Amino acid sequence: MTDFFRKAYSVVSVLLLVEILAQFYFIAAAAFSIWLAEDNQKSIAAAFENAGPFAGLHAMNGSILVPATILVLIGLSFAARYSWRTTGLTALLAAAFILQFALAIAGFAGITPVAGLHAVNALVILGLAAWTVRRNWAFGERGARAQAAVAEPVRS
């Protein structure tokens, strides 16, 4: 059963990585919709409207799918009986996400110098997510080795 949850943890962490990559894609598509337009009031306003769906996808993916996936990942790290270090770092994803949300709110409130950190924190989230994939990969040879280690108690 633990093996099943460890594999599920790996699959969900890959899904989280894909969602984060999609976030970068959507917001870049929104930005380019505007910056590729002609530099006049009418064109920029029209481009802003065209960019809306991409920004909307970024907001929806970021405020629903990503946090839901992080919560599932935390649940799976408990179910898979991973070490407290792994579970703690998975929970750190949730903390980084809350900060990400706060930075976005700062951006919409007009605190641009702080809001710029939204993208830097995104990189921290991506790094943590990549770490969870790499360190806890439960398939193939590494998975078999990890499964053998499960026979020993992981948590104290």
Place this chain on the structure above:
Amino acid sequence: MVSNFRKAYSVVGVVLLLQYFLQLYFIAAAVFSVWQANDNQKDVYAGFKNGDKFAGIHAGNGDLAGIMIIILVILSFAARQPWRTTILSGVLFVLIFLQSILAHTGIALLSALHGVNALFLIGLTGYLTGANWAFRRPASAGVTPP
């Protein structure tokens, strides 16, 4: 001499990573400048003009990152890094060249890959800097404690 070049390679790798962080910061500041505006033509355009300053810094810093990558490739030769490292440093240049092309395609959906390619650049630079870090303490193998 080779040791100094290896150290220089590490330093340039770190500077490059810092430049990438700044790139993300500046472009996020540019985007937020537009999206924080009230939803009318005048305010959106004013927001765009404000954000364009950050976008300009993003573009300038991006060009600078290209130069830093060329320096990194030269240093990887000078430091007599393994061929794999030198080739991967060359791949960094290919990626930043692609990054520049993606920024100017004129098609938003294609240009958006600029944001994804940036992550490959950051990942590869991080890997090369970490794998070839020249400031590690040498292993004290063979030293017997008194």
